Amino acid sequence: MKLIGTKSIAEHLSKLLKIAYGVVLVSFFISLVLGTISLWRSGSLGLDNHISIKTPGINFDFSNLSYKANTKYMNFLFLSAVPSYLISAFIIKELSRILDTLVKEEPFVYANIVSIKKIAKALILGSILYTIIHFIIGLIITSVVQTPGVKLTTNLSIDGSMLFMGILLYLLAEVFKLGLIIKEEQDLTV
């Protein structure tokens, strides 16, 4: 199977990303609407004395919970997904733009450098945003949920891999720009 061009892996991936873009956008609107509605309600949504906290590696499942503060704050958790959906949708859109140029077999265009730089900036912004959001989620859960015998604490930790990827991608965009200059020189040599 071809890597780039028509009927290639790039084209199939581009189609897949376009579907993913739609799914992420729909999810974004659902979480936005649900989150906004839940903020206006007096009680909390989806809390039945049971909460599960997923961390990479271990899932904590707490049942028979009691709450030490107003459970209304838990409704903020619905809104916490909104920024991540926005960033994902943005990155997916730019990626599918880059893949479209691969399908056309003309990847050395200035628009691609702009796209790569946008993705890099989104990743850097995302790492900062996720740090804040995760911290707020941690604060809400630790202040609302009472877990006898288990001490829940929150900490501020930066998503290092995302930040690193963003910076690396920005540097790669600069390398790509140098490549574009060489390509232009080559095109204008007769």
Added chain:
Amino acid sequence: MPIIINLDRLLVDKKITLSELAEKVGITLPNLSILKTNKAKAIRFSTLEALCKALDCQPGDLLEYIKE
């Protein structure tokens, strides 16, 4: 660029069209247009040689330096 290519003057002198020259030299017409409109950033010696051969001239007749 201060270096200009006098291809259009030579074409008139030798009474030959751009497409005829392209065929004679073996360069594509778009590439020859780049050369004629002074958009080219570099010229290969092989291209220069072929042009001089086809137009029966010296590289100095093709290229000209103008002080800015």
